[in-house]
Amino acid sequence: MILVWLMLILFAGGIGAWLAESRGSDHPRAVALAAILLDLFLVIMMLLVPDAMGLGGDSVAELGQTGEWLVLMEADWIPRFGVSFIFGVDGLSMLLVALTVFLGLIALGSAWGEIKERSGFFYFNLLWTLAGVIGVFTALDLFLFFFFWEVMLIPMYFIIAIWGHENKEYAAMKFFIFTQVSGLLMLLCILLLVFFHFQNSGVLTFSYFELLGTDVPEALAMLTMLGFFIAFATKLPAVPVHNWLPDAHSQAPTAGSVILAGVLLKTGAYGLIRFTVPLFPDASVAFAPVAMTLGVVSILYTAKVAYAQTDLKRLIAYTSVSHMGFVLLGVYAWNAQAMQGAVMTMLAHGLSAAALFMLAGGLQHRIHTRDMDKMGGFWGVAPKLSFMAMFFTVAAVGMPGLGNFVGEFLVLLGSFQVSHTITAFAALGLVVAAVYSLIVIQKVFHGKNKNNYKMADLSAMEMMCFGLMMIGLIWMGMYPQSMLDMAEPTLRNLDVAFP
Amino acid sequence: MSSDALIDLLQIILLTVTTVVVMITAAFRRDHGLINSLTQAGLAASLLIFVFVEPITPLQVTPLLIIDEYSLFFSALAIIGGMAVTALAYPYFEKHNKLNEEFYLLVLTATLGAVVLACSNQFVSFFIGMEMLGVSLYAMIAYPIHSEKVAKHPLEASIKYLIMSGIASAMMLFGMALIYAVTGSFEFASLATSHSGLGQSETLIMVVGHLMLLAGVAFKLSLVPFHMWTPDVYEGAPVPVTAYLATVSKSSMVAVTLRLLLEADAFAFTQLTIALSLLAAASMIFGNLLALMQSSVKRLLAYSSIAHLGYLMVVVIAAAAVPDLLSIESVGFYMAAYFFTSLGGFAVISALSNSGKELDSITDYQGLYWRNPWLSTVLIIVLLSLAGIPLTAGFIGKFYIFTTGVEGQLWFLLSMLIIGSAIGLYYYLRLIYTMLQPASTNLKDDPAAARMPLGTNLLMAAMVFAIIWLGVYPMPIIETLQSLAATF
Numbered sequence: 001m002i003l004v005w006l007m008l009i010l011f012a013g014g015i016g017a018w019l020a021e022s023r024g025s026d027h028p029r030a031v032a033l034a035a036i037l038l039d040l041f042l043v044i045m046m047l048l049v050p051d052a053m054g055l056g057g058d059s060v061a062e063l064g065q066t067g068e069w070l071v072l073m074e075a076d077w078i079p080r081f082g083v084s085f086i087f088g089v090d091g092l093s094m095l096l097v098a099l100t101v102f103l104g105l106i107a108l109g110s111a112w113g114e115i116k117e118r119s120g121f122f123y124f125n126l127l128w129t130l131a132g133v134i135g136v137f138t139a140l141d142l143f144l145f146f147f148f149w150e151v152m153l154i155p156m157y158f159i160i161a162i163w164g165h166e167n168k169e170y171a172a173m174k175f176f177i178f179t180q181v182s183g184l185l186m187l188l189c190i191l192l193l194v195f196f197h198f199q200n201s202g203v204l205t206f207s208y209f210e211l212l213g214t215d216v217p218e219a220l221a222m223l224t225m226l227g228f229f230i231a232f233a234t235k236l237p238a239v240p241v242h243n244w245l246p247d248a249h250s251q252a253p254t255a256g257s258v259i260l261a262g263v264l265l266k267t268g269a270y271g272l273i274r275f276t277v278p279l280f281p282d283a284s285v286a287f288a289p290v291a292m293t294l295g296v297v298s299i300l301y302t303a304k305v306a307y308a309q310t311d312l313k314r315l316i317a318y319t320s321v322s323h324m325g326f327v328l329l330g331v332y333a334w335n336a337q338a339m340q341g342a343v344m345t346m347l348a349h350g351l352s353a354a355a356l357f358m359l360a361g362g363l364q365h366r367i368h369t370r371d372m373d374k375m376g377g378f379w380g381v382a383p384k385l386s387f388m389a390m391f392f393t394v395a396a397v398g399m400p401g402l403g404n405f406v407g408e409f410l411v412l413l414g415s416f417q418v419s420h421t422i423t424a425f426a427a428l429g430l431v432v433a434a435v436y437s438l439i440v441i442q443k444v445f446h447g448k449n450k451n452n453y454k455m456a457d458l459s460a461m462e463m464m465c466f467g468l469m470m471i472g473l474i475w476m477g478m479y480p481q482s483m484l485d486m487a488e489p490t491l492r493n494l495d496v497a498f499p
Numbered sequence: 500m501s502s503d504a505l506i507d508l509l510q511i512i513l514l515t516v517t518t519v520v521v522m523i524t525a526a527f528r529r530d531h532g533l534i535n536s537l538t539q540a541g542l543a544a545s546l547l548i549f550v551f552v553e554p555i556t557p558l559q560v561t562p563l564l565i566i567d568e569y570s571l572f573f574s575a576l577a578i579i580g581g582m583a584v585t586a587l588a589y590p591y592f593e594k595h596n597k598l599n600e601e602f603y604l605l606v607l608t609a610t611l612g613a614v615v616l617a618c619s620n621q622f623v624s625f626f627i628g629m630e631m632l633g634v635s636l637y638a639m640i641a642y643p644i645h646s647e648k649v650a651k652h653p654l655e656a657s658i659k660y661l662i663m664s665g666i667a668s669a670m671m672l673f674g675m676a677l678i679y680a681v682t683g684s685f686e687f688a689s690l691a692t693s694h695s696g697l698g699q700s701e702t703l704i705m706v707v708g709h710l711m712l713l714a715g716v717a718f719k720l721s722l723v724p725f726h727m728w729t730p731d732v733y734e735g736a737p738v739p740v741t742a743y744l745a746t747v748s749k750s751s752m753v754a755v756t757l758r759l760l761l762e763a764d765a766f767a768f769t770q771l772t773i774a775l776s777l778l779a780a781a782s783m784i785f786g787n788l789l790a791l792m793q794s795s796v797k798r799l800l801a802y803s804s805i806a807h808l809g810y811l812m813v814v815v816i817a818a819a820a821v822p823d824l825l826s827i828e829s830v831g832f833y834m835a836a837y838f839f840t841s842l843g844g845f846a847v848i849s850a851l852s853n854s855g856k857e858l859d860s861i862t863d864y865q866g867l868y869w870r871n872p873w874l875s876t877v878l879i880i881v882l883l884s885l886a887g888i889p890l891t892a893g894f895i896g897k898f899y900i901f902t903t904g905v906e907g908q909l910w911f912l913l914s915m916l917i918i919g920s921a922i923g924l925y926y927y928l929r930l931i932y933t934m935l936q937p938a939s940t941n942l943k944d945d946p947a948a949a950r951m952p953l954g955t956n957l958l959m960a961a962m963v964f965a966i967i968w969l970g971v972y973p974m975p976i977i978e979t980l981q982s983l984a985a986t987f
Contacts, residue, residue, distance in 0.1 A: 079974065146889075
């Protein structure tokens, strides 16, 4: 039930924020803050005192599951189709849910002073997106999963379409159509899978546990798997279905970019780990070389493209694609180190990309441009902001001691056991990353302030947000074991399913 | 005639009585409000009558009509449509048009025709019902012709509909005649038994007969390439009538067509399946493509309805391969979802229009969200449902189509459906986006700022409730549909 509460608080908070607007334009953000803090409190309690929060054996054993699951619940929804509410978290989901709620707070912080117009509807959409994402990370019925997959999409569309920048209509439309069409493809493949399961066993069900191990005819297994893969690769995103992302990120308001980069992309990676590979082990083995190659192409190609950008947000967007290439590589290398690396990269990139987008958004808010050619010498004008930019850029590049390094290093370590060539190329990505990152620092923060921009340095609120993310990254870099331990049972279990 | 038969006919009798009462009252006392209320009361009584009197189903009442759960479901839809149109018509015509009373007479006869169609299981009642519905619609479309400022071109729309509909009826009659020439029967069920033992030339005549029937049906359902009339008629007709055309006239036609195809075992002729597949694919693709270019909301909805009937045809085609139970259930659900969604959409347009001036251009909807949040929320929910987004009826409807299509293994049509839906997203989103833009500042007499009449508000609230309810908790209606499919 605790999982449902996490979502209900956000759904209700969203409606509350919307209604609160009539009492004054500052009220919605207070309501939203209360809802997110309450959620964060619940999540922290779940992490610290799992027993008191109802996590542990009973609910899991009732549903005939063991091991890695911390909590499970089941209730009927549409028995006609064998659809039910099955929610559950294991270590992997738990980490991602925690990341979601934490970044929700950060997004709220970045919207705090930025969103002045129609704030009620904005916070409504923000909270509903977060609720949808939590639903994606916890739903274990494929119908329910698809349902949340779409629920997180529409509020995000509104966020980009209403509060976005100059080219928002195009960006919002592109974002929606890419995700929706690949989603429909996934729906079709979910139905195919259910249909095969029904043919084999005579039971119509969408339950993840039942569908695991479905015997799909060999000729169709690959096609069905591809439907899932395309949907998740679009969200991840991987080359060649990545090109909605630079537009969506650069046009979205800061809070939207933070959520997009920090959380929404992770749903794609999560889908690959949770659904694509376990549901279609054989087809995935056959497909792994292609997927790993796509991962490497994503890493190198988008790093190159990032280098050529002059729009700061677009540049960060392309680097996101590049980093998510490591995740794709890690998932399809499918051994303990690579998987752990993929999970660490997801978490660390969630923080570093969110921070970078928040910085870029903050800069745009202050000087009304994202064009790097017009910037320069900001270190003298806004030292705190520049220091933060330096820190998170270095983190994204993979400085040892910070989270991203651990993740990418583990991915490379794992994939090296699978393919030397692919790993060698992927490792090049680290070099290119250093090049484009240093260019940013040089262009924006060093040199001469050509246009004599004056700007306010980071506010206390912003310092707090960045500080929290900094602590998170250092924690991940110094003591990754705490997170690896949580994800380990899940990954071990998957490892068994996928020799 | 037994008392059982009389009980089962109560709905139709009540509708007929209401028609006569409204006619006589209008002859003596011209009072728009009174006539409107009488019509509404009569329709409500006929909708609710079977709540109080248990009908005996299934029962063949006279050789012409069959009353079973299937017919009751589609009759209920038709009457709900009639009530919705009656509710919308009052504010639409009041103060903008003289002599409004006869309009309700036409709504009643059209609804009666739709109910007869839903209850028909042979060609005679099929034709009677279709013509009653059609002839009433000719007059309804042209109704505001004497208003001071003619909204668009109702007369042109009406004549177009009259001529095209006449041709379609003629084709259907010819088709029926050909089938009758071979089988010697008007009843759907007895056609199936005569399939065996047909000679080569007789089979050919049967195929041609069925194809001609199908062409007529395709015209009424506006499937590509028989769709030419749809956008012009939708645009020219007054909004409440467009709503009626888009919902009642489609749903009752679908009801009788599905019954014909299943009972007459028409899928035994593979040519028919091929023809239907082509119609469906063309409707999904061209309906959506043409909708992209529209600047009028009514035309946009017209093309979108073409696409939606194309989606629905996927289920009808699947009926050849999947159990009847599933296909009837799917058609029922999709039709209900489409019905409520469309009514909700037209209710919003109607709330912003009257017979003097219709708010029809997409640019008129700019900033509607900030001008009138309630109306635009309704329209956004309607558009999301049409696009098939979760939490709405349209999603479960689309899910049904996918399920049935996968089970029928119609891969080609399903891929067309995905492509069509993708194109569809674009124009639904564009309209939503327009509504979310800041409103232009120089609006004079903004109709969105006016007070909405109670009936329209109630209708919109009911439709939004129905859309969300079917989308979130569809089990009750699914159980109803399963039970009606089981007794089909």
